[in-house]
Amino acid sequence: MTYSNNSEILVPWYGTWPPEVRGDAHNMKDNRAWNVKIILPLFIVFLLGIILLLVSFFVIPFELKFWRFITESFAAALLVSGILGYVIDRSLRQNIVEDAFQASIGYLLPDELKPEMEWVYSQTVIANPYHLRCRISRLSDKLVRLHVEIDRTDENVTQKPIKKELGLDIDEWLHEKPSEILELGYKKEGEEWKDISVKAQQDPWKISSEHVNIDIPPKGKVSSRYVYEETKENNDSAHFNSRVAVKYPLVVVEIDKECEDLDYVVGFAHREEQSTHGSNAYRLPGTLMPHQAITIRWWEKDKSKEQTNESTEKREKTKTT
DSSP: OEEETTSSSOOOOOOSOOOOOOOGGHEEEHHHHHHHHHHHHHHHHHHHHHHHHHHHTSSSSSTOHHHHHHHHHHHHHHHHHHHHHHHHHHHHHHHHHHHHHHHHHHHSSOOOTTTHHHHHHHOEEEEEEEEEEEEEEEOOEEEEEEEEEEEEEEEEEEESSSEEEEEOOEEEESSSSEEEEEEEEEEEEEOOOEEOBBOOBTTTTTTEEEEEEEEEEEOEEEEEEEEEEEEESSSSSEEEEEESSSESEEEEEEEEEGGGTTEEEEEEEESSEEEEEESSEEEEEEOTTTTTOOEEEEHHHHHHHHHHHHHHHHHHHHHHH
16 A cells, blocks of 8 residues: 655646556557448448438339349348448457457466456446545544545446446444434436435444445446545544545545644555645545555654654663663
């Protein structure tokens, strides 16, 4: 896990310039060339079928039944050929890619990693953008209130419709002020915003909302918002996990004035180093896989210094003895 604290050197909010080429951008030219070679001839065949069908209906006299039959049959054959060619081409290309990927996994990876790579390849949803905002405020001498807001957009990156479960479960820490879900809902493209209700507490250790399954069409998106609060201790942490991959997550941490005695770090369970965007904003220039956590850890500055000094003194005494 990589960490950054609020003392790091700032970088521009827009990242690098010129923008880096990412994902399949390198292959876009090859994909376009493939589409021209395959799709264009199929389209011409389909168009010829339409033309012959129109010729049969509007040019050849009705009395010439034999020639009308020949023309219509040939037109139907061209139409079917064009449609089948397009469908078969798409399915074959997808199957070839899958077979090649699975074959490469079988030859290149040890057995322990093969199931994990197949799981990575099977991911169907990516969250982008993903904005996490946390505010820490004082409750008492030993407790703070953690206010969390998450705004995200989940995209179905496949060519097939999928179902996605939306809901929220948060911890109840059994402090004087209980955890609470304040806002929860989602919006599909072209539809109205829908709220998700909070269930009556069934377990003493967590608060849960209703969980709903929604349909997302191919390349479709659904936006959702989660707002909740938990009571935590002065020296504590918060972990945020997602069931889907999260691309370029942005984390903003706000410390109220009465909590200025606290310091914090933000960590992403990822191999890449995060970048800072202002004094309290952090972005990961990469993608978190499902269940790779975002962690915010905070502590009391004075106690941390005292403990550090005590540890240093103990080490020095041990050396002298």
